[in-house]
Amino acid sequence: MTQEPANHRMDRRELLTLGALGAGTVLAASWADPALAAPQNGPARGSTPLTIEAKPLPQKVFNTEAAGISRRTHEEHYELYKGYVSKVNEIRAKLTAMGVPDPSRANQTFSEIRELKVEYTFALGGVKNHELYFGHIGGKGGAPTGPIAEAINAAFGSFDNWKADLKATGLAARGWVWLAHDYTDGSLFNYIGDAQNTFPVWNATPILALDVYEHAYFIDFGRNRGKYIDAFFNVIDWDAVNANLKMAQAVAQAVR
Ligand SMILES: [Fe+2]
Structure with missing residues (x-):
């Protein structure tokens, strides 16, 4: 297997950590480096690893009970997350078994490769979305501090404005809201999501x-x-x- 230069390994690991909306940055990195784009694991699976593992549920999430989000909700929710991890691995195994796809069997209405690739984005989105969500609940809430406070004020005018927009977007969504930083222009925006895989925007990192x-x-x-x-x-x-x-700003800086 071709070894990646250390700096490339670090870049890709950081990018992969950024979550579903950051998928475009991963593609961008692959295009920039032929070694990363090489089909080391079979064309249908690209260079993705064969398996991923569920991350432990951060214990801090259970601090939400006083605010009304119960331990049982998190425990049930974590089981759903593990289900997404399992499906990512199942689909990657099927893509591996597929090897070099036969284009004559591909069909936009129904075909094996269509179903695998569409549901792969749902499963992997489910993993990344939940890792992001579980990673930042269980804190003290209230008004933000640090750079995010300045960024929200600059983008939305005030924290209250941002809250109102996030709540309205959340009430209008069928699945998710993501506050994302777009590294192409440095903007912040509350994106609406109807599912694990809709509606990501390239280069916007949640x-x-x-x-x-x-x-x-x-x-x-x-x-x-x-x-x-x-x-x-x-x-x-x-x-x-x-x-x-x-991390998102570091990506923006790196691609400048
Ligand atoms: Fe969920």
């Missing part, structure tokens, strides 16, 4: 995720999603969001 699927709140709040979103604001770990912002 730094905060709000899961608004019913499984994230129905046990604790019934149909009252707005109350759940209010609770979410009370449990954001802004230190974690600042770390995500720092």
Whole structure:
């Protein structure tokens, strides 16, 4: 197997950590370096690893109980996350077995490669979205501090404006809201998501995720999603969001 230069390994690992909306940055890195784009594992799977492993649920997430998001919700939610990990591995195994796809069998209405590649984005999105979400809940919530506070004020005018936009977007979404940093222009935007794989935007790296699927709140709040979103604001770990912002800005700096 071709060894990547150390600096390339670090760049790619950082990019892969950034989450679903950052998928475009991974592609960009592959295009920039032929060694990364080489089909070392079979064309249908590209150079993705054969398997991934579920990350442990951060214990800090259980700090949300006082805000109304229960331990049971997190435990059930974590099982869903592990299901996405399992499906990523299952699909990668099928893509590996497929080897070099036969274009004559591909079809946009239904074909094996279509189903595998569409649902792969759903499964991998489910992994990355949840790792981001679990990584920044269980904090003290309230107003942000540090660079993210300045960035939100600059982009939205005030923290209250950002909260109002995130809540409205969350009530209008069918799955997710992502606060993302677009490295092409440095903008911040609250993107709407209807599923694990819609609607990512290339080069926009999510730094905060709000899961608004019913499984994230129905046990604790019934149909009252707005109350759940209010609770979410009370449990954001802004230190974690600042770390995500720092990484996104590092990517922006690296590609400049
Ligand atoms: Fe979820």
